[in-house]
Amino acid sequence: MSDKTKDTGKSKLLKRRMRRRDFIKAGAAGTALLAGSGIFAPRIVRAATGSITIGSFQDNAMVPFHEYFCKQFTVETGIAVNYNETNYDTWYQNCKNDGLNKTGAYDIYVMDDNWVPEFAAGKIVQSLDQLGLKVNPDILPAGLEMGLWPPKSGARMKDFANATPELYSLVIIDDVEILYYNKDFFPTAPVTWDDIYNVAKATKAPDMYGWSPRGVKGNPIMMTYLPLLNSYGGNFVNPDWTPGFAGPEGVGALSRLFSFIPYMPDGVAEYDTDQEVQLMLEGKCTALTEYTGLAQRVDDPSSSKVVGKIYMAATPKQVKSGPAIGTFIASVASGAKNPQGAVQFLEWFTSSATQLDFARKYGGAAVTGSALNDPEAVQKHRWLPAIADAVNNSVEKPRTPDEPKMEDILGTALNEALVEAIAQKSNYDAIAQKHLSAAADQITAYLKQQGGYF
């Protein structure tokens, strides 16, 4: 063997060592950088100060929150946590009345993100910025921005046109719509609506359905429609508050939904979450879009007949993927008796360490990028990267207290259009255009009547 070969062998070895050394150096530098930023800082431990009361609406996603994390916070800080929950509608009224009257029954309200405009503008909750809350830089920006008022981007009400966005609410669970698909029918994750449709065409009802929406009027059908609308390049509202769903994008998106009618259950106009989820868990549906809560049930043998078969991905795209985001978000009540304790809790729960725990132990929709992409968490809970992807591509609903009314108008029109399309089974574009145009006119008229938009 020539020296050159030996030299080559040594050189290669040296190069490998150098690459390893370089890697170690780079890793050390990176770790130092991350440690300096504080995202892996140990959980905050301060002297015990009293107690806090947290109120929330009932949801399966909140079970780890109150069963484990509230108690863990007490163990680590000595601050007692009282937790109360009730149904969604009742909780909305309770916390609103508590905040308006500054009764002080609660320190933290767990809210739906679309409450933020009303609660922030009405001073029902306090500014977290002014309370000195330190935001974890590891929190995904799309989720964090849901708590700003006025919004950082998108359409703004005139009264708040020049106001500086302040953080009024902090995301605690990154609930977002993702695609659930049955791997028996999709060897690889579907990417486009055409991928979904091509598989749907081969299904035969009632043994198997190719798609299942939530068809009930209002919020349910809106949550089915928005990922379609966003993916087609449409908007719920444009930056100038004009409706963005009555043009070709909106019509195309709705017609696409109608194209699944032959492959959907007949009674979808009355379907809500429980019915569409049941179809999936019984193995009777190839794909659907739903929020993250379903992920906790797909491998539970007590409720799922398709254990290990349901996978998750970003919602399908046409022009882009655009899932609707609907975070669980927490604020400090205007009459909170222990606002600093409340801030401490929020900082603790959204810390990278706690969120990692949340993701690893429970597969929860963590709010930090590091938790959602943690290899150990992902190995146990395969839906986490889909959640991260979905959050980063998500599209928020209009940030205004009038959003519920706008959603009701469009949601009613969508339901009426669906009923008509199911009855006719043809003429989808015309049906879509008629109802979407009517809804756009109604929303515009309503916003003009309310004032502060145009």
Next chain:
Amino acid sequence: MTITTNPVVEREGRGQRLRAASVPYLLLLPAILALAAVSLYPTLDGLRASLHRFRYGLDMGFTGGDNFTAVYNDPVFWQAIVTTALYVILVVLIETLLGLLLALLVARELRFAGLIRVALILPMTIAPVVVGVIWRLLYASDIGVVDPLFQALGLGAPHVLAHPLSAFLGLVTVDVWEWTPLLFLIILAGLQSIPQDPIEAARVDGASGLQTFFHHTLPLLRPVLLVAVVLRTIDAVGTFDQIFVLTKGGPGTSTQLISIYAYNTAFLFNQYGRAMAMLIGVLAVLIILMMAAVRLMRRTSEAIE
């Protein structure tokens, strides 16, 4: 001899009489205060709110009749009024006829009349929300029993809650199932309290059953029927629980009664003032109708006497 009265004694007597006369009112006072607190005060506050604008959960001040104007110009409000009127007319008519039929049946000395009575009033004893849940399960197109039943009869699955007309009729069915017992009880009590002499006399004179019923029983029963209809109408206008559980006003707006629309307007859309304007308007119409009904009842009673 002149009789003189002692002014002190007279004053004491007047005071005693006043005290005696005021006792009933004093005894009624707690009940009146409680009623005022839960009935009169909310109505007056609702009236006040209907003249104010609400935004961001806050009272933004007096706005005059703007809310009433907005409601007047709201096509969805008028649609809800029409839906409510149709619903009320249908349910009250069916329940009154069915209640009357059942009362006539049970009023006879039938075997097991007591058992039949108990069975008939059972639906009325169930909370309306629970009734809604029960029928939601029955009507559900995936797990319900109505669809398979229709299919077994060769009629095709109706998907009751998925179509506007069937959803509306489905709700009417639920209401009739739940509240016919109330009409039945009221009418049965009426049947058992009307004088039997004119009816017996008619029978003796050779009148047929139908003639006796239409010319004697029904006129005597009219005041009771009016009371039953008035009570049930007031109740039916405010139907909320079953609709909230079953359809939430859908599909579209086919089952959106004014109660649901006002609820959504107040608590979902945060338009508290506008919701109060709607309900104050409906209340005014109801009061006028009730006054007319009471006048009619008085006239009918006088005519019978």
